Amino acid sequence: MKGLGTFGKYAVLAIGAFLTLGPVVWTLITSLTPTDPVTNITSFGFDAYADVFTKIPVWLYTWNSALVTVLVAAGQMLSAAMAGYVFARFEFRSKKMLFGLILATMMVPMQVTIVPVFMLIRGMGLADTLLALILPALPTAFGTFLMRQYFMGLPAELAEAAEIDGAGPWKVFFSIYLPLSTPGLAIVGILAFNYHWNEFFRPLIMTISEQNFTLPLGLVTLQGNLGTGSVSTVLAGVILSMIPALLVFVFGQKPLREGLTAGAGK
Structure with a gap:
Protein backbone atom coordinates (compact mmCIF):
# COMPACT_ATOMS: atom_id res chain seq x y z
CA MET A 1 0.00 0.00 0.00
CA LYS A 2 2.88 2.32 0.79
CA GLY A 3 4.45 1.66 -2.60
CA LEU A 4 1.11 2.24 -4.30
CA GLY A 5 0.75 5.59 -2.54
CA THR A 6 4.23 6.62 -3.65
CA PHE A 7 3.43 5.58 -7.22
CA GLY A 8 0.24 7.63 -7.12
CA LYS A 9 2.11 10.71 -5.95
CA TYR A 10 4.67 10.39 -8.72
CA ALA A 11 1.91 9.77 -11.26
CA VAL A 12 0.11 12.98 -10.24
CA LEU A 13 3.38 14.92 -10.39
CA ALA A 14 4.17 13.45 -13.81
CA ILE A 15 0.75 14.44 -15.14
CA GLY A 16 1.17 17.95 -13.74
CA ALA A 17 4.64 18.25 -15.29
CA PHE A 18 3.29 17.04 -18.65
CA LEU A 19 0.43 19.53 -18.63
CA THR A 20 2.81 22.35 -17.69
CA LEU A 21 5.78 21.55 -19.92
CA GLY A 22 3.92 19.87 -22.79
CA PRO A 23 2.83 23.10 -24.53
CA VAL A 24 6.31 24.60 -24.08
CA VAL A 25 8.00 21.54 -25.58
CA TRP A 26 5.53 21.50 -28.48
CA THR A 27 6.16 25.21 -29.09
CA LEU A 28 9.93 24.66 -29.13
CA ILE A 29 9.75 21.66 -31.48
CA THR A 30 7.37 23.41 -33.86
CA SER A 31 9.58 26.51 -33.97
CA LEU A 32 12.57 24.31 -34.93
CA THR A 33 10.69 22.39 -37.64
CA PRO A 34 9.21 24.99 -40.02
CA THR A 35 7.18 23.85 -43.02
CA ASP A 36 7.76 25.50 -46.39
CA PRO A 37 4.38 26.94 -47.51
CA VAL A 38 5.21 26.24 -51.18
CA THR A 39 6.75 22.76 -51.16
CA ASN A 40 5.08 21.69 -47.89
CA ILE A 41 8.42 20.19 -46.80
CA THR A 42 9.32 20.24 -43.11
CA SER A 43 12.95 20.84 -42.19
CA PHE A 44 14.86 21.15 -38.92
CA GLY A 45 16.75 24.38 -38.20
CA PHE A 46 16.71 27.94 -36.92
CA ASP A 47 15.20 29.50 -40.05
CA ALA A 48 12.05 30.53 -38.19
CA TYR A 49 14.13 32.39 -35.59
CA ALA A 50 16.03 34.26 -38.30
CA ASP A 51 12.68 35.05 -39.92
CA VAL A 52 11.50 36.73 -36.71
CA PHE A 53 14.38 39.22 -36.84
CA THR A 54 13.57 40.11 -40.47
CA LYS A 55 9.85 40.68 -39.87
CA ILE A 56 9.90 42.77 -36.67
CA PRO A 57 12.51 44.98 -34.91
CA VAL A 58 13.21 42.45 -32.17
CA TRP A 59 16.14 44.36 -30.66
CA LEU A 60 14.07 47.54 -30.29
CA TYR A 61 11.20 45.70 -28.62
CA THR A 62 13.63 43.82 -26.37
CA TRP A 63 15.32 47.07 -25.32
CA ASN A 64 11.96 48.66 -24.51
CA SER A 65 10.89 45.64 -22.47
CA ALA A 66 14.22 45.45 -20.66
CA LEU A 67 14.21 49.17 -19.83
CA VAL A 68 10.63 49.14 -18.54
CA THR A 69 11.00 45.87 -16.65
CA VAL A 70 14.32 46.68 -14.95
CA LEU A 71 13.22 50.16 -13.87
CA VAL A 72 9.86 48.89 -12.60
CA ALA A 73 11.52 46.04 -10.68
CA ALA A 74 14.10 48.40 -9.12
CA GLY A 75 11.41 50.98 -8.33
CA GLN A 76 9.15 48.39 -6.72
CA MET A 77 12.01 47.06 -4.60
CA LEU A 78 12.79 50.56 -3.30
CA SER A 79 9.18 51.67 -2.78
CA ALA A 80 8.20 48.36 -1.15
CA ALA A 81 11.21 48.48 1.17
CA MET A 82 10.55 52.04 2.29
CA ALA A 83 6.79 51.60 2.70
CA GLY A 84 7.16 48.24 4.42
CA TYR A 85 9.74 49.68 6.81
CA VAL A 86 7.45 52.57 7.76
CA PHE A 87 4.50 50.28 8.45
CA ALA A 88 6.68 47.87 10.42
CA ARG A 89 8.71 50.30 12.57
CA PHE A 90 6.78 53.56 12.93
CA GLU A 91 3.60 54.39 14.79
CA PHE A 92 1.27 57.04 13.40
CA ARG A 93 -2.41 57.87 13.28
CA SER A 94 -4.63 55.67 11.06
CA LYS A 95 -1.73 53.31 10.41
CA LYS A 96 -3.86 50.16 10.36
CA MET A 97 -6.56 51.75 8.21
CA LEU A 98 -4.03 53.01 5.67
CA PHE A 99 -2.33 49.62 5.49
CA GLY A 100 -5.73 47.99 5.05
CA LEU A 101 -6.51 50.31 2.14
CA ILE A 102 -3.21 49.39 0.50
CA LEU A 103 -4.02 45.71 0.83
CA ALA A 104 -7.53 46.33 -0.52
CA THR A 105 -6.04 47.58 -3.80
CA MET A 106 -4.82 44.03 -4.44
CA MET A 107 -8.43 42.96 -4.90
CA VAL A 108 -9.17 45.62 -7.55
CA PRO A 109 -8.59 44.31 -11.12
CA MET A 110 -6.33 46.34 -13.38
CA GLN A 111 -9.14 46.64 -15.92
CA VAL A 112 -11.08 48.75 -13.40
CA THR A 113 -8.30 51.31 -12.87
CA ILE A 114 -6.77 51.42 -16.35
CA VAL A 115 -9.08 54.21 -17.60
CA PRO A 116 -8.43 56.73 -14.78
CA VAL A 117 -4.71 55.85 -14.87
CA PHE A 118 -4.67 56.49 -18.63
CA MET A 119 -6.43 59.83 -18.16
CA LEU A 120 -3.86 60.85 -15.52
CA ILE A 121 -0.99 59.81 -17.78
CA ARG A 122 -2.47 61.73 -20.70
CA GLY A 123 -3.00 64.79 -18.50
CA MET A 124 0.68 64.66 -17.54
CA GLY A 125 1.67 64.57 -21.21
CA LEU A 126 3.21 61.10 -20.92
CA ALA A 127 0.84 59.22 -23.22
CA ASP A 128 2.56 56.91 -25.71
CA THR A 129 5.85 56.93 -23.81
CA LEU A 130 7.72 54.31 -21.83
CA LEU A 131 7.22 56.43 -18.71
CA ALA A 132 3.51 55.69 -19.02
CA LEU A 133 4.39 52.05 -18.37
CA ILE A 134 6.97 52.72 -15.64
CA LEU A 135 5.51 55.34 -13.29
CA PRO A 136 2.09 53.74 -12.53
CA ALA A 137 3.77 50.39 -11.81
CA LEU A 138 6.24 51.64 -9.19
CA PRO A 139 3.93 51.25 -6.14
CA THR A 140 3.22 47.63 -5.19
CA ALA A 141 0.73 46.57 -2.55
CA PHE A 142 1.99 42.99 -2.43
CA GLY A 143 5.60 44.11 -2.15
CA THR A 144 4.69 46.50 0.66
CA PHE A 145 2.94 43.71 2.54
CA LEU A 146 5.84 41.32 1.99
CA MET A 147 8.52 43.76 3.13
CA ARG A 148 6.45 44.85 6.13
CA GLN A 149 6.27 41.25 7.31
CA TYR A 150 9.98 40.82 6.70
CA PHE A 151 10.97 43.95 8.63
CA MET A 152 8.70 42.98 11.51
CA GLY A 153 10.77 39.82 11.86
CA LEU A 154 14.04 41.72 12.24
CA PRO A 155 15.18 42.69 15.77
CA ALA A 156 14.10 46.13 16.91
CA GLU A 157 17.23 46.32 19.07
CA LEU A 158 19.29 47.03 15.96
CA ALA A 159 17.56 50.37 15.48
CA GLU A 160 17.80 51.20 19.17
CA ALA A 161 21.54 50.54 19.22
CA ALA A 162 22.07 52.64 16.09
CA GLU A 163 20.02 55.52 17.52
CA ILE A 164 22.14 55.48 20.67
CA ASP A 165 25.20 55.87 18.43
CA GLY A 166 23.59 58.93 16.85
CA ALA A 167 22.18 57.43 13.65
CA GLY A 168 19.07 59.07 12.23
CA PRO A 169 16.04 57.26 10.72
CA TRP A 170 17.42 57.36 7.17
CA LYS A 171 20.80 56.01 8.20
CA VAL A 172 19.20 53.25 10.27
CA PHE A 173 17.12 52.21 7.28
CA PHE A 174 19.78 52.36 4.54
CA SER A 175 22.74 51.15 6.62
CA ILE A 176 21.15 48.46 8.79
CA TYR A 177 17.71 47.26 7.79
CA LEU A 178 17.92 47.55 4.00
CA PRO A 179 21.02 45.30 3.69
CA LEU A 180 19.38 42.74 5.99
CA SER A 181 16.26 42.69 3.81
CA THR A 182 18.07 41.49 0.67
CA PRO A 183 16.24 38.11 0.52
CA GLY A 184 12.86 39.85 0.71
CA LEU A 185 13.91 42.38 -1.92
CA ALA A 186 14.98 39.51 -4.18
CA ILE A 187 11.46 38.10 -4.05
CA VAL A 188 9.90 41.46 -4.94
CA GLY A 189 12.38 42.02 -7.78
CA ILE A 190 12.07 38.58 -9.35
CA LEU A 191 8.27 38.56 -9.23
CA ARG A 202 -1.03 47.95 -20.14
CA PRO A 203 1.35 48.38 -23.11
CA LEU A 204 -1.61 47.77 -25.43
CA ILE A 205 -3.53 50.65 -23.82
CA MET A 206 -0.70 53.06 -23.06
CA THR A 207 1.39 52.90 -26.24
CA ILE A 208 0.50 53.60 -29.85
CA SER A 209 3.78 54.17 -31.69
CA GLU A 210 5.69 51.11 -32.79
CA GLN A 211 8.97 52.48 -31.42
CA ASN A 212 7.46 52.28 -27.91
CA PHE A 213 6.17 48.71 -28.20
CA THR A 214 7.40 46.16 -25.70
CA LEU A 215 8.30 42.64 -26.85
CA PRO A 216 4.97 40.92 -25.98
CA LEU A 217 3.06 43.66 -27.81
CA GLY A 218 5.45 43.65 -30.78
CA LEU A 219 5.12 39.90 -31.21
CA VAL A 220 1.42 40.35 -31.99
CA THR A 221 2.43 41.64 -35.42
CA LEU A 222 3.76 38.17 -36.19
CA GLN A 223 0.21 36.80 -36.12
CA GLY A 224 -0.12 37.81 -39.75
CA ASN A 225 2.11 34.85 -40.56
CA LEU A 226 -0.58 32.47 -39.36
CA GLY A 227 -2.51 33.17 -42.56
CA THR A 228 0.44 32.04 -44.69
CA GLY A 229 1.05 28.89 -42.68
CA SER A 230 4.30 30.12 -41.08
CA VAL A 231 3.24 29.19 -37.58
CA SER A 232 6.86 28.31 -36.76
CA THR A 233 7.82 32.00 -37.08
CA VAL A 234 5.16 33.01 -34.56
CA LEU A 235 6.21 30.30 -32.12
CA ALA A 236 9.88 31.19 -32.56
CA GLY A 237 9.03 34.71 -31.42
CA VAL A 238 7.26 33.26 -28.39
CA ILE A 239 10.32 31.19 -27.48
CA LEU A 240 12.60 34.23 -27.84
CA SER A 241 10.37 36.24 -25.51
CA MET A 242 10.50 33.47 -22.90
CA ILE A 243 14.31 33.32 -22.64
CA PRO A 244 14.95 36.40 -20.38
CA ALA A 245 12.17 35.49 -17.94
CA LEU A 246 13.40 31.89 -17.88
CA LEU A 247 16.97 32.98 -17.14
CA VAL A 248 15.83 35.26 -14.31
CA PHE A 249 13.73 32.44 -12.87
CA VAL A 250 16.58 29.88 -13.08
CA PHE A 251 19.30 32.12 -11.63
CA GLY A 252 16.87 33.65 -9.13
CA GLN A 253 15.90 30.31 -7.61
CA LYS A 254 18.47 30.54 -4.82
CA PRO A 255 17.65 34.07 -3.57
CA LEU A 256 13.94 33.38 -4.04
CA ARG A 257 14.17 30.19 -1.97
CA GLU A 258 16.30 31.87 0.69
CA GLY A 259 13.90 34.79 0.92
CA LEU A 260 10.86 32.55 1.33
CA THR A 261 12.66 30.36 3.87
CA ALA A 262 13.91 33.35 5.86
CA GLY A 263 10.45 34.89 5.90
CA ALA A 264 8.93 31.63 7.13
CA GLY A 265 11.59 31.23 9.80
CA LYS A 266 11.07 34.74 11.11
Missing part, protein backbone atom coordinates in the same frame (compact mmCIF):
# COMPACT_ATOMS: atom_id res chain seq x y z
CA ALA A 192 8.12 42.10 -10.64
CA PHE A 193 10.51 41.23 -13.48
CA ASN A 194 8.63 38.10 -14.53
CA TYR A 195 5.26 39.84 -14.39
CA HIS A 196 6.15 43.01 -16.25
CA TRP A 197 8.33 41.30 -18.84
CA ASN A 198 5.29 39.31 -19.98
CA GLU A 199 2.80 42.16 -19.50
CA PHE A 200 0.56 42.81 -22.49
CA PHE A 201 -2.56 44.68 -21.38
Whole structure:
Protein backbone atom coordinates (compact mmCIF):
# COMPACT_ATOMS: atom_id res chain seq x y z
CA MET A 1 0.00 0.00 0.00
CA LYS A 2 2.88 2.32 0.79
CA GLY A 3 4.45 1.66 -2.60
CA LEU A 4 1.11 2.24 -4.30
CA GLY A 5 0.75 5.59 -2.54
CA THR A 6 4.23 6.62 -3.65
CA PHE A 7 3.43 5.58 -7.22
CA GLY A 8 0.24 7.63 -7.12
CA LYS A 9 2.11 10.71 -5.95
CA TYR A 10 4.67 10.39 -8.72
CA ALA A 11 1.91 9.77 -11.26
CA VAL A 12 0.11 12.98 -10.24
CA LEU A 13 3.38 14.92 -10.39
CA ALA A 14 4.17 13.45 -13.81
CA ILE A 15 0.75 14.44 -15.14
CA GLY A 16 1.17 17.95 -13.74
CA ALA A 17 4.64 18.25 -15.29
CA PHE A 18 3.29 17.04 -18.65
CA LEU A 19 0.43 19.53 -18.63
CA THR A 20 2.81 22.35 -17.69
CA LEU A 21 5.78 21.55 -19.92
CA GLY A 22 3.92 19.87 -22.79
CA PRO A 23 2.83 23.10 -24.53
CA VAL A 24 6.31 24.60 -24.08
CA VAL A 25 8.00 21.54 -25.58
CA TRP A 26 5.53 21.50 -28.48
CA THR A 27 6.16 25.21 -29.09
CA LEU A 28 9.93 24.66 -29.13
CA ILE A 29 9.75 21.66 -31.48
CA THR A 30 7.37 23.41 -33.86
CA SER A 31 9.58 26.51 -33.97
CA LEU A 32 12.57 24.31 -34.93
CA THR A 33 10.69 22.39 -37.64
CA PRO A 34 9.21 24.99 -40.02
CA THR A 35 7.18 23.85 -43.02
CA ASP A 36 7.76 25.50 -46.39
CA PRO A 37 4.38 26.94 -47.51
CA VAL A 38 5.21 26.24 -51.18
CA THR A 39 6.75 22.76 -51.16
CA ASN A 40 5.08 21.69 -47.89
CA ILE A 41 8.42 20.19 -46.80
CA THR A 42 9.32 20.24 -43.11
CA SER A 43 12.95 20.84 -42.19
CA PHE A 44 14.86 21.15 -38.92
CA GLY A 45 16.75 24.38 -38.20
CA PHE A 46 16.71 27.94 -36.92
CA ASP A 47 15.20 29.50 -40.05
CA ALA A 48 12.05 30.53 -38.19
CA TYR A 49 14.13 32.39 -35.59
CA ALA A 50 16.03 34.26 -38.30
CA ASP A 51 12.68 35.05 -39.92
CA VAL A 52 11.50 36.73 -36.71
CA PHE A 53 14.38 39.22 -36.84
CA THR A 54 13.57 40.11 -40.47
CA LYS A 55 9.85 40.68 -39.87
CA ILE A 56 9.90 42.77 -36.67
CA PRO A 57 12.51 44.98 -34.91
CA VAL A 58 13.21 42.45 -32.17
CA TRP A 59 16.14 44.36 -30.66
CA LEU A 60 14.07 47.54 -30.29
CA TYR A 61 11.20 45.70 -28.62
CA THR A 62 13.63 43.82 -26.37
CA TRP A 63 15.32 47.07 -25.32
CA ASN A 64 11.96 48.66 -24.51
CA SER A 65 10.89 45.64 -22.47
CA ALA A 66 14.22 45.45 -20.66
CA LEU A 67 14.21 49.17 -19.83
CA VAL A 68 10.63 49.14 -18.54
CA THR A 69 11.00 45.87 -16.65
CA VAL A 70 14.32 46.68 -14.95
CA LEU A 71 13.22 50.16 -13.87
CA VAL A 72 9.86 48.89 -12.60
CA ALA A 73 11.52 46.04 -10.68
CA ALA A 74 14.10 48.40 -9.12
CA GLY A 75 11.41 50.98 -8.33
CA GLN A 76 9.15 48.39 -6.72
CA MET A 77 12.01 47.06 -4.60
CA LEU A 78 12.79 50.56 -3.30
CA SER A 79 9.18 51.67 -2.78
CA ALA A 80 8.20 48.36 -1.15
CA ALA A 81 11.21 48.48 1.17
CA MET A 82 10.55 52.04 2.29
CA ALA A 83 6.79 51.60 2.70
CA GLY A 84 7.16 48.24 4.42
CA TYR A 85 9.74 49.68 6.81
CA VAL A 86 7.45 52.57 7.76
CA PHE A 87 4.50 50.28 8.45
CA ALA A 88 6.68 47.87 10.42
CA ARG A 89 8.71 50.30 12.57
CA PHE A 90 6.78 53.56 12.93
CA GLU A 91 3.60 54.39 14.79
CA PHE A 92 1.27 57.04 13.40
CA ARG A 93 -2.41 57.87 13.28
CA SER A 94 -4.63 55.67 11.06
CA LYS A 95 -1.73 53.31 10.41
CA LYS A 96 -3.86 50.16 10.36
CA MET A 97 -6.56 51.75 8.21
CA LEU A 98 -4.03 53.01 5.67
CA PHE A 99 -2.33 49.62 5.49
CA GLY A 100 -5.73 47.99 5.05
CA LEU A 101 -6.51 50.31 2.14
CA ILE A 102 -3.21 49.39 0.50
CA LEU A 103 -4.02 45.71 0.83
CA ALA A 104 -7.53 46.33 -0.52
CA THR A 105 -6.04 47.58 -3.80
CA MET A 106 -4.82 44.03 -4.44
CA MET A 107 -8.43 42.96 -4.90
CA VAL A 108 -9.17 45.62 -7.55
CA PRO A 109 -8.59 44.31 -11.12
CA MET A 110 -6.33 46.34 -13.38
CA GLN A 111 -9.14 46.64 -15.92
CA VAL A 112 -11.08 48.75 -13.40
CA THR A 113 -8.30 51.31 -12.87
CA ILE A 114 -6.77 51.42 -16.35
CA VAL A 115 -9.08 54.21 -17.60
CA PRO A 116 -8.43 56.73 -14.78
CA VAL A 117 -4.71 55.85 -14.87
CA PHE A 118 -4.67 56.49 -18.63
CA MET A 119 -6.43 59.83 -18.16
CA LEU A 120 -3.86 60.85 -15.52
CA ILE A 121 -0.99 59.81 -17.78
CA ARG A 122 -2.47 61.73 -20.70
CA GLY A 123 -3.00 64.79 -18.50
CA MET A 124 0.68 64.66 -17.54
CA GLY A 125 1.67 64.57 -21.21
CA LEU A 126 3.21 61.10 -20.92
CA ALA A 127 0.84 59.22 -23.22
CA ASP A 128 2.56 56.91 -25.71
CA THR A 129 5.85 56.93 -23.81
CA LEU A 130 7.72 54.31 -21.83
CA LEU A 131 7.22 56.43 -18.71
CA ALA A 132 3.51 55.69 -19.02
CA LEU A 133 4.39 52.05 -18.37
CA ILE A 134 6.97 52.72 -15.64
CA LEU A 135 5.51 55.34 -13.29
CA PRO A 136 2.09 53.74 -12.53
CA ALA A 137 3.77 50.39 -11.81
CA LEU A 138 6.24 51.64 -9.19
CA PRO A 139 3.93 51.25 -6.14
CA THR A 140 3.22 47.63 -5.19
CA ALA A 141 0.73 46.57 -2.55
CA PHE A 142 1.99 42.99 -2.43
CA GLY A 143 5.60 44.11 -2.15
CA THR A 144 4.69 46.50 0.66
CA PHE A 145 2.94 43.71 2.54
CA LEU A 146 5.84 41.32 1.99
CA MET A 147 8.52 43.76 3.13
CA ARG A 148 6.45 44.85 6.13
CA GLN A 149 6.27 41.25 7.31
CA TYR A 150 9.98 40.82 6.70
CA PHE A 151 10.97 43.95 8.63
CA MET A 152 8.70 42.98 11.51
CA GLY A 153 10.77 39.82 11.86
CA LEU A 154 14.04 41.72 12.24
CA PRO A 155 15.18 42.69 15.77
CA ALA A 156 14.10 46.13 16.91
CA GLU A 157 17.23 46.32 19.07
CA LEU A 158 19.29 47.03 15.96
CA ALA A 159 17.56 50.37 15.48
CA GLU A 160 17.80 51.20 19.17
CA ALA A 161 21.54 50.54 19.22
CA ALA A 162 22.07 52.64 16.09
CA GLU A 163 20.02 55.52 17.52
CA ILE A 164 22.14 55.48 20.67
CA ASP A 165 25.20 55.87 18.43
CA GLY A 166 23.59 58.93 16.85
CA ALA A 167 22.18 57.43 13.65
CA GLY A 168 19.07 59.07 12.23
CA PRO A 169 16.04 57.26 10.72
CA TRP A 170 17.42 57.36 7.17
CA LYS A 171 20.80 56.01 8.20
CA VAL A 172 19.20 53.25 10.27
CA PHE A 173 17.12 52.21 7.28
CA PHE A 174 19.78 52.36 4.54
CA SER A 175 22.74 51.15 6.62
CA ILE A 176 21.15 48.46 8.79
CA TYR A 177 17.71 47.26 7.79
CA LEU A 178 17.92 47.55 4.00
CA PRO A 179 21.02 45.30 3.69
CA LEU A 180 19.38 42.74 5.99
CA SER A 181 16.26 42.69 3.81
CA THR A 182 18.07 41.49 0.67
CA PRO A 183 16.24 38.11 0.52
CA GLY A 184 12.86 39.85 0.71
CA LEU A 185 13.91 42.38 -1.92
CA ALA A 186 14.98 39.51 -4.18
CA ILE A 187 11.46 38.10 -4.05
CA VAL A 188 9.90 41.46 -4.94
CA GLY A 189 12.38 42.02 -7.78
CA ILE A 190 12.07 38.58 -9.35
CA LEU A 191 8.27 38.56 -9.23
CA ALA A 192 8.12 42.10 -10.64
CA PHE A 193 10.51 41.23 -13.48
CA ASN A 194 8.63 38.10 -14.53
CA TYR A 195 5.26 39.84 -14.39
CA HIS A 196 6.15 43.01 -16.25
CA TRP A 197 8.33 41.30 -18.84
CA ASN A 198 5.29 39.31 -19.98
CA GLU A 199 2.80 42.16 -19.50
CA PHE A 200 0.56 42.81 -22.49
CA PHE A 201 -2.56 44.68 -21.38
CA ARG A 202 -1.03 47.95 -20.14
CA PRO A 203 1.35 48.38 -23.11
CA LEU A 204 -1.61 47.77 -25.43
CA ILE A 205 -3.53 50.65 -23.82
CA MET A 206 -0.70 53.06 -23.06
CA THR A 207 1.39 52.90 -26.24
CA ILE A 208 0.50 53.60 -29.85
CA SER A 209 3.78 54.17 -31.69
CA GLU A 210 5.69 51.11 -32.79
CA GLN A 211 8.97 52.48 -31.42
CA ASN A 212 7.46 52.28 -27.91
CA PHE A 213 6.17 48.71 -28.20
CA THR A 214 7.40 46.16 -25.70
CA LEU A 215 8.30 42.64 -26.85
CA PRO A 216 4.97 40.92 -25.98
CA LEU A 217 3.06 43.66 -27.81
CA GLY A 218 5.45 43.65 -30.78
CA LEU A 219 5.12 39.90 -31.21
CA VAL A 220 1.42 40.35 -31.99
CA THR A 221 2.43 41.64 -35.42
CA LEU A 222 3.76 38.17 -36.19
CA GLN A 223 0.21 36.80 -36.12
CA GLY A 224 -0.12 37.81 -39.75
CA ASN A 225 2.11 34.85 -40.56
CA LEU A 226 -0.58 32.47 -39.36
CA GLY A 227 -2.51 33.17 -42.56
CA THR A 228 0.44 32.04 -44.69
CA GLY A 229 1.05 28.89 -42.68
CA SER A 230 4.30 30.12 -41.08
CA VAL A 231 3.24 29.19 -37.58
CA SER A 232 6.86 28.31 -36.76
CA THR A 233 7.82 32.00 -37.08
CA VAL A 234 5.16 33.01 -34.56
CA LEU A 235 6.21 30.30 -32.12
CA ALA A 236 9.88 31.19 -32.56
CA GLY A 237 9.03 34.71 -31.42
CA VAL A 238 7.26 33.26 -28.39
CA ILE A 239 10.32 31.19 -27.48
CA LEU A 240 12.60 34.23 -27.84
CA SER A 241 10.37 36.24 -25.51
CA MET A 242 10.50 33.47 -22.90
CA ILE A 243 14.31 33.32 -22.64
CA PRO A 244 14.95 36.40 -20.38
CA ALA A 245 12.17 35.49 -17.94
CA LEU A 246 13.40 31.89 -17.88
CA LEU A 247 16.97 32.98 -17.14
CA VAL A 248 15.83 35.26 -14.31
CA PHE A 249 13.73 32.44 -12.87
CA VAL A 250 16.58 29.88 -13.08
CA PHE A 251 19.30 32.12 -11.63
CA GLY A 252 16.87 33.65 -9.13
CA GLN A 253 15.90 30.31 -7.61
CA LYS A 254 18.47 30.54 -4.82
CA PRO A 255 17.65 34.07 -3.57
CA LEU A 256 13.94 33.38 -4.04
CA ARG A 257 14.17 30.19 -1.97
CA GLU A 258 16.30 31.87 0.69
CA GLY A 259 13.90 34.79 0.92
CA LEU A 260 10.86 32.55 1.33
CA THR A 261 12.66 30.36 3.87
CA ALA A 262 13.91 33.35 5.86
CA GLY A 263 10.45 34.89 5.90
CA ALA A 264 8.93 31.63 7.13
CA GLY A 265 11.59 31.23 9.80
CA LYS A 266 11.07 34.74 11.11
